[in-house]
Amino acid sequence: MVLYGLKNCDTCRKAxxxxKEVRFVDVRGEGVPPDVLERAEAQFGDALLNTRSTTWRGLSETERARPRLDLLVDHPALMKRPLIENNGQLTLGWNADVQAALGVS
Structure with a gap:
Protein backbone atom coordinates (compact mmCIF):
# COMPACT_ATOMS: atom_id res chain seq x y z
CA MET A 1 0.00 0.00 0.00
CA VAL A 2 1.31 3.44 -0.97
CA LEU A 3 0.03 6.75 0.40
CA TYR A 4 0.76 9.83 -1.71
CA GLY A 5 0.50 13.04 0.26
CA LEU A 6 2.33 15.81 2.08
CA LYS A 7 4.29 15.24 5.26
CA ASN A 8 2.76 18.31 6.90
CA CYS A 9 -0.85 17.46 5.96
CA ASP A 10 -3.00 16.61 9.00
CA THR A 11 -5.28 14.33 6.99
CA CYS A 12 -2.30 12.38 5.64
CA ARG A 13 -0.92 12.02 9.17
CA LYS A 14 -4.25 10.62 10.38
CA ALA A 15 -4.29 8.12 7.51
CA LYS A 20 -0.52 -0.69 8.71
CA GLU A 21 2.31 -1.50 6.34
CA VAL A 22 2.02 1.61 4.22
CA ARG A 23 4.76 3.36 2.29
CA PHE A 24 4.53 7.15 2.39
CA VAL A 25 5.49 9.22 -0.68
CA ASP A 26 5.81 12.97 -0.18
CA VAL A 27 4.49 14.39 -3.45
CA ARG A 28 6.53 17.58 -3.11
CA GLY A 29 9.80 15.69 -2.93
CA GLU A 30 9.15 12.55 -4.96
CA GLY A 31 6.04 13.35 -6.98
CA VAL A 32 3.44 10.84 -8.09
CA PRO A 33 4.48 8.35 -10.80
CA PRO A 34 2.96 9.42 -14.14
CA ASP A 35 0.99 6.19 -14.57
CA VAL A 36 -0.59 6.51 -11.11
CA LEU A 37 -1.37 10.18 -11.70
CA GLU A 38 -3.02 9.38 -15.05
CA ARG A 39 -5.14 6.62 -13.50
CA ALA A 40 -6.15 8.91 -10.64
CA GLU A 41 -7.07 11.70 -13.04
CA ALA A 42 -9.16 9.28 -15.13
CA GLN A 43 -10.91 7.90 -12.03
CA PHE A 44 -11.46 11.08 -9.98
CA GLY A 45 -11.47 13.88 -12.57
CA ASP A 46 -11.98 17.34 -11.06
CA ALA A 47 -12.09 15.88 -7.54
CA LEU A 48 -8.34 15.24 -7.80
CA LEU A 49 -7.66 18.99 -7.61
CA ASN A 50 -7.88 20.68 -4.24
CA THR A 51 -9.41 23.98 -5.31
CA ARG A 52 -9.66 25.15 -1.70
CA SER A 53 -5.88 25.15 -1.21
CA THR A 54 -3.68 28.20 -0.88
CA THR A 55 -1.73 26.94 -3.89
CA TRP A 56 -4.90 27.05 -6.03
CA ARG A 57 -5.84 30.51 -4.78
CA GLY A 58 -2.37 31.74 -5.72
CA LEU A 59 -2.71 30.66 -9.36
CA SER A 60 -3.77 33.03 -12.11
CA GLU A 61 -6.84 32.28 -14.20
CA THR A 62 -4.52 31.33 -17.06
CA GLU A 63 -2.73 28.80 -14.86
CA ARG A 64 -6.01 27.38 -13.55
CA ALA A 65 -7.19 26.79 -17.12
CA ARG A 66 -4.27 24.42 -17.84
CA PRO A 67 -4.91 20.66 -18.04
CA ARG A 68 -5.21 18.98 -14.62
CA LEU A 69 -2.26 16.65 -15.13
CA ASP A 70 0.04 19.51 -16.11
CA LEU A 71 -1.03 21.47 -13.03
CA LEU A 72 -0.46 18.49 -10.75
CA VAL A 73 3.00 17.82 -12.16
CA ASP A 74 4.01 21.47 -11.69
CA HIS A 75 2.18 21.97 -8.38
CA PRO A 76 1.91 18.62 -6.54
CA ALA A 77 0.37 20.32 -3.49
CA LEU A 78 -2.76 20.90 -5.60
CA MET A 79 -3.64 17.22 -5.35
CA LYS A 80 -6.41 16.33 -2.92
CA ARG A 81 -4.93 14.12 -0.24
CA PRO A 82 -4.28 11.42 0.51
CA LEU A 83 -4.20 9.42 -2.70
CA ILE A 84 -3.83 5.79 -1.67
CA GLU A 85 -2.93 2.91 -3.95
CA ASN A 86 -3.77 -0.51 -2.55
CA ASN A 87 -3.49 -3.65 -4.69
CA GLY A 88 -3.94 -1.62 -7.86
CA GLN A 89 -7.02 0.22 -6.53
CA LEU A 90 -6.98 3.97 -5.90
CA THR A 91 -8.82 5.90 -3.21
CA LEU A 92 -8.86 9.65 -2.65
CA GLY A 93 -9.31 11.45 0.65
CA TRP A 94 -9.76 10.04 4.13
CA ASN A 95 -13.46 9.74 4.85
CA ALA A 96 -15.51 6.88 6.29
CA ASP A 97 -16.02 5.29 2.86
CA VAL A 98 -12.28 5.23 2.13
CA GLN A 99 -11.52 3.89 5.59
CA ALA A 100 -14.09 1.10 5.17
CA ALA A 101 -12.72 0.23 1.72
CA LEU A 102 -9.25 -0.12 3.26
CA GLY A 103 -10.48 -2.13 6.24
CA VAL A 104 -9.78 0.57 8.84
CA SER A 105 -12.25 0.77 11.70
Whole structure:
Protein backbone atom coordinates (compact mmCIF):
# COMPACT_ATOMS: atom_id res chain seq x y z
CA MET A 1 0.00 0.00 0.00
CA VAL A 2 1.31 3.44 -0.97
CA LEU A 3 0.03 6.75 0.40
CA TYR A 4 0.76 9.83 -1.71
CA GLY A 5 0.50 13.04 0.26
CA LEU A 6 2.33 15.81 2.08
CA LYS A 7 4.29 15.24 5.26
CA ASN A 8 2.76 18.31 6.90
CA CYS A 9 -0.85 17.46 5.96
CA ASP A 10 -3.00 16.61 9.00
CA THR A 11 -5.28 14.33 6.99
CA CYS A 12 -2.30 12.38 5.64
CA ARG A 13 -0.92 12.02 9.17
CA LYS A 14 -4.25 10.62 10.38
CA ALA A 15 -4.29 8.12 7.51
CA UNK A 16 -0.70 7.06 8.15
CA UNK A 17 -1.42 6.53 11.83
CA UNK A 18 -4.41 4.30 11.01
CA UNK A 19 -2.87 2.23 8.23
CA LYS A 20 -0.52 -0.69 8.71
CA GLU A 21 2.31 -1.50 6.34
CA VAL A 22 2.02 1.61 4.22
CA ARG A 23 4.76 3.36 2.29
CA PHE A 24 4.53 7.15 2.39
CA VAL A 25 5.49 9.22 -0.68
CA ASP A 26 5.81 12.97 -0.18
CA VAL A 27 4.49 14.39 -3.45
CA ARG A 28 6.53 17.58 -3.11
CA GLY A 29 9.80 15.69 -2.93
CA GLU A 30 9.15 12.55 -4.96
CA GLY A 31 6.04 13.35 -6.98
CA VAL A 32 3.44 10.84 -8.09
CA PRO A 33 4.48 8.35 -10.80
CA PRO A 34 2.96 9.42 -14.14
CA ASP A 35 0.99 6.19 -14.57
CA VAL A 36 -0.59 6.51 -11.11
CA LEU A 37 -1.37 10.18 -11.70
CA GLU A 38 -3.02 9.38 -15.05
CA ARG A 39 -5.14 6.62 -13.50
CA ALA A 40 -6.15 8.91 -10.64
CA GLU A 41 -7.07 11.70 -13.04
CA ALA A 42 -9.16 9.28 -15.13
CA GLN A 43 -10.91 7.90 -12.03
CA PHE A 44 -11.46 11.08 -9.98
CA GLY A 45 -11.47 13.88 -12.57
CA ASP A 46 -11.98 17.34 -11.06
CA ALA A 47 -12.09 15.88 -7.54
CA LEU A 48 -8.34 15.24 -7.80
CA LEU A 49 -7.66 18.99 -7.61
CA ASN A 50 -7.88 20.68 -4.24
CA THR A 51 -9.41 23.98 -5.31
CA ARG A 52 -9.66 25.15 -1.70
CA SER A 53 -5.88 25.15 -1.21
CA THR A 54 -3.68 28.20 -0.88
CA THR A 55 -1.73 26.94 -3.89
CA TRP A 56 -4.90 27.05 -6.03
CA ARG A 57 -5.84 30.51 -4.78
CA GLY A 58 -2.37 31.74 -5.72
CA LEU A 59 -2.71 30.66 -9.36
CA SER A 60 -3.77 33.03 -12.11
CA GLU A 61 -6.84 32.28 -14.20
CA THR A 62 -4.52 31.33 -17.06
CA GLU A 63 -2.73 28.80 -14.86
CA ARG A 64 -6.01 27.38 -13.55
CA ALA A 65 -7.19 26.79 -17.12
CA ARG A 66 -4.27 24.42 -17.84
CA PRO A 67 -4.91 20.66 -18.04
CA ARG A 68 -5.21 18.98 -14.62
CA LEU A 69 -2.26 16.65 -15.13
CA ASP A 70 0.04 19.51 -16.11
CA LEU A 71 -1.03 21.47 -13.03
CA LEU A 72 -0.46 18.49 -10.75
CA VAL A 73 3.00 17.82 -12.16
CA ASP A 74 4.01 21.47 -11.69
CA HIS A 75 2.18 21.97 -8.38
CA PRO A 76 1.91 18.62 -6.54
CA ALA A 77 0.37 20.32 -3.49
CA LEU A 78 -2.76 20.90 -5.60
CA MET A 79 -3.64 17.22 -5.35
CA LYS A 80 -6.41 16.33 -2.92
CA ARG A 81 -4.93 14.12 -0.24
CA PRO A 82 -4.28 11.42 0.51
CA LEU A 83 -4.20 9.42 -2.70
CA ILE A 84 -3.83 5.79 -1.67
CA GLU A 85 -2.93 2.91 -3.95
CA ASN A 86 -3.77 -0.51 -2.55
CA ASN A 87 -3.49 -3.65 -4.69
CA GLY A 88 -3.94 -1.62 -7.86
CA GLN A 89 -7.02 0.22 -6.53
CA LEU A 90 -6.98 3.97 -5.90
CA THR A 91 -8.82 5.90 -3.21
CA LEU A 92 -8.86 9.65 -2.65
CA GLY A 93 -9.31 11.45 0.65
CA TRP A 94 -9.76 10.04 4.13
CA ASN A 95 -13.46 9.74 4.85
CA ALA A 96 -15.51 6.88 6.29
CA ASP A 97 -16.02 5.29 2.86
CA VAL A 98 -12.28 5.23 2.13
CA GLN A 99 -11.52 3.89 5.59
CA ALA A 100 -14.09 1.10 5.17
CA ALA A 101 -12.72 0.23 1.72
CA LEU A 102 -9.25 -0.12 3.26
CA GLY A 103 -10.48 -2.13 6.24
CA VAL A 104 -9.78 0.57 8.84
CA SER A 105 -12.25 0.77 11.70
Missing amino acids: LKSL
